[in-house]
Amino acid sequence: MTKKRAEERYCLGIESSADDFSVGISTFNGKILANVIDAYVPSEGGIHPREAARHHAEVASKVLGGALKESGVKPQNLCVIAFSQGPGLGPCLRTGATVARALASYLKIPLVGINHCVAHIEIGKLAARTKNPMTLYVSGGNTIVAAFEAGRYRIFGETLDIALGNCLDVFAREAGLHQKPGLPFGAVVEKLAHGGKQLIKLPYTVKGMDVSLSGLLTAAVVLSKKGECGLEDLCYSLQETAFSMVTEVTERALAHTGREEVLLTGGVAANKRLQNMIESVAREHDARFDVVPTRFAIDNGAMVAWTGVLAYTHGTVTPIEKSQVRLRWRLEEVEIPWMQ
Amino acid sequence: MKRPALMKKGAEANLYLADWHGRKAVLKRRLPKEYRPKMLDEQIRSYRTIHEPQLMHEAKKAGVPTPIIFLVDHKSTTIVMEYIEGKQIKQILNEVSKSQRQSLCFRIGELIGRLHEYGIVHGDLTTSNLILRTEGKIFFLDFGLGDKTKELEARGVDLHLMKRALQSTHYKFADECFESAIMGYSTVLSPRTSENVLEKIKEIEKRGRYVSERKERE
Numbered sequence: 001m002t003k004k005r006a007e008e009r010y011c012l013g014i015e016s017s018a019d020d021f022s023v024g025i026s027t028f029n030g031k032i033l034a035n036v037i038d039a040y041v042p043s044e045g046g047i048h049p050r051e052a053a054r055h056h057a058e059v060a061s062k063v064l065g066g067a068l069k070e071s072g073v074k075p076q077n078l079c080v081i082a083f084s085q086g087p088g089l090g091p092c093l094r095t096g097a098t099v100a101r102a103l104a105s106y107l108k109i110p111l112v113g114i115n116h117c118v119a120h121i122e123i124g125k126l127a128a129r130t131k132n133p134m135t136l137y138v139s140g141g142n143t144i145v146a147a148f149e150a151g152r153y154r155i156f157g158e159t160l161d162i163a164l165g166n167c168l169d170v171f172a173r174e175a176g177l178h179q180k181p182g183l184p185f186g187a188v189v190e191k192l193a194h195g196g197k198q199l200i201k202l203p204y205t206v207k208g209m210d211v212s213l214s215g216l217l218t219a220a221v222v223l224s225k226k227g228e229c230g231l232e233d234l235c236y237s238l239q240e241t242a243f244s245m246v247t248e249v250t251e252r253a254l255a256h257t258g259r260e261e262v263l264l265t266g267g268v269a270a271n272k273r274l275q276n277m278i279e280s281v282a283r284e285h286d287a288r289f290d291v292v293p294t295r296f297a298i299d300n301g302a303m304v305a306w307t308g309v310l311a312y313t314h315g316t317v318t319p320i321e322k323s324q325v326r327l328r329w330r331l332e333e334v335e336i337p338w339m340q
Numbered sequence: 341m342k343r344p345a346l347m348k349k350g351a352e353a354n355l356y357l358a359d360w361h362g363r364k365a366v367l368k369r370r371l372p373k374e375y376r377p378k379m380l381d382e383q384i385r386s387y388r389t390i391h392e393p394q395l396m397h398e399a400k401k402a403g404v405p406t407p408i409i410f411l412v413d414h415k416s417t418t419i420v421m422e423y424i425e426g427k428q429i430k431q432i433l434n435e436v437s438k439s440q441r442q443s444l445c446f447r448i449g450e451l452i453g454r455l456h457e458y459g460i461v462h463g464d465l466t467t468s469n470l471i472l473r474t475e476g477k478i479f480f481l482d483f484g485l486g487d488k489t490k491e492l493e494a495r496g497v498d499l500h501l502m503k504r505a506l507q508s509t510h511y512k513f514a515d516e517c518f519e520s521a522i523m524g525y526s527t528v529l530s531p532r533t534s535e536n537v538l539e540k541i542k543e544i545e546k547r548g549r550y551v552s553e554r555k556e557r558e
Binding site for chain 1: 351376380384485501504507508
């Protein structure tokens, strides 16, 4: 058999670490052919892991079929199956992993377990064509400032308690706001913040290169329950304060390392105000600024597919017996051979 | 004072090399950050400009070397202080021998112990904020994020941040460095207090996102 060219070799990636079930397909030279996302929207409260997992199981075959159709790739032409192995919610991750194992076994092709955080960084780098950035990765589950150094992504700063996206989501829920498919809580808060005029004093907590967001959340929720401040002003103040904190630590990491590129990735990267702030800091330090496109900002299968290509072509294969999900798999633990 | 030359563009302040009546000095100016709202920006800069020199002064009382403060101007958020002739610990830690590294970290730990014992947390214990002066004294800089407190929580976070800074910048020696620092730290604070602080660090780590410590409980 003659060896196929990179553009004719495909990796299918499955993402299911939290509320989104998604399947993406990437060629071995980084062309994203499909990226189908189906979000679980709870009728009330936050993500219930078991309910979310039930959603994933229900939509799995539809999303999978949709991605194959969108890409025009036949299942027998896939070369490797990648899946989000962690970190994330157990029941959700397990659903994706089960689909991935079944597919790989049936098609008799290799399986690759991917770290979800690495995938967010890699898709950002691919989309923005940036090589070695200081990355701010902000989502519902993570708030991390990291950069590649000696074989791994090293964490320079992170949250000491809750994630930035989680802070915005919980506030929105407690303030009685509602999310809709296509309009997540973050976007609802962003929209309301536009109308905010007065900056309300809220706790600003930067510790070294880390931030703490739980005190800020509590204060904002208490103020919203009191009903003395306008909701628009509160959303505005919450965003300004929280974003200033993560921007400050990103700037600290940038000044500390002297990197020349800054990448903003993860679900909260879709927020325009945060983009402006990080861009301002990049400009200040003569660094290039890039932000991941919105379709790749939220959890998506394309990022897993592309990271699967990187890992597989650099010798990583995950045997079925070692494919159990890793709920607390830290970014720093992952070897990144493709950056050498 | 002569027109100062920009020495370093830091994250939150510009450092200029200045002359203070014939003495070599550093002028630290916290410049406005256009990314954050004006009111928040002014609060942060003004607060840190006032508190940093106070903590530096208190640190000296605790027996921890810090630069002499010559001038504080909170209107222009500027501090003028003594220039410390020497090298950042960040620059030398990876270069020196193992025993030198252990001795340096032990001494750093002792000094952190003195700060904590006196009721100060530094708030940003990275190796770029520590200077080994030519004659051998270790100086502590950048108290902008510091606080006056004896709370166990604050002490734990202070050391946790140091551990994390070692892991990202000196990943090869992070564990041995931190261990030596803790040994030094424990010689200053009572064994019971340092034991409590160590326990607190573990608790803080468990609170964080996806920390290996938490795996044990699953």
